[in-house]
Amino acid sequence: MNQAFLRPDVKETADWIRDKVSENDFFNSEHIVRYLTRRIFSMEDIRQVLLSGTILEIHSHPLRSDAFLVLGAANGEPVHVVCTRDRDDNLIILYAYHPSMPTWQDEKTRTEVKGQAMDARQNAKQRTCFFCNSEIEPITVGNFDFRWEGDLYVIKKVPAGLCVQCGEKYISAEASEKIVEKIEKEAFIEKDEVRVFDYER
Ligand SMILES: [Zn+2]
Known part of the structure; x- marks a missing residue:
């Protein structure tokens, strides 16, 4: 075809x-x-x-x-x-x-990426964003929130990759495992109030 x-x-x-x-x-x-x-x-x-x-x-x-x-x-x-x-x-x-x-x-x-620069980036294992193809920068996320079996958790100071363009975050396998481990051990440093809204009311 x-x-x-x-x-x-x-x-x-x-x-x-x-x-x-x-x-x-x-x-x-x-x-x-x-x-x-x-x-x-x-x-x-x-x-x-x-x-x-x-x-x-x-x-x-x-x-x-x-x-x-x-x-x-x-x-x-x-x-x-x-x-x-x-x-x-x-x-x-x-x-x-x-x-x-x-x-x-x-x-x-789009900014031109020269062949050589592209090779260097690939060698350095730097990735581009899956969604928008932009550069990913290493950052520390102050409050990384996510849900686990219905409960809301906030993990402070998580190392991540941040897409400079669309803001998508990427967490390494190693960091992800550490997060899961902390939750399983219930290693909380504090509990905080959460504001809950009902969409219908
Ligand atoms: Zn992106």
Whole structure:
């Protein structure tokens, strides 16, 4: 079969995204919900970008649906929103960020990675972000929160890799094991109050 036949039509996809957004018929990833609650972006920003933006890149993956990188603007600032169309024809908003160095020279241009620099990076075992292909920087996460069998845990000072562009965090196998071990030993240093909300009330 002709491979080109499988490529999604950019115009058709852009129209489909705009229709879905106008009808407020889409889903947000947990990543986006975290951005909303931290007020990095508002729902209106995301809608604005998708309604007025253009598809800058299509990322194809053999095992997943194509992801569309949409360039638009919110509050006068360029914003990239990455979304996908799942098998049931749903629009899923995956993540959003302000394009910046070192990944983006400007909102339309990725920074050129020279062959040699790429080799050096691979030799140093440095990885790029699975989601947005940007650089990952080592950081220490002040409060790393996650759930384990329904309970909420916060681990302080966790070493992690942070994507400089989309904010995704990566935890090494070693650090992950240490976290699990601490939980199993119930090695808490303190207990804190948690605010619980009921979505329905
Ligand atoms: Zn990323």
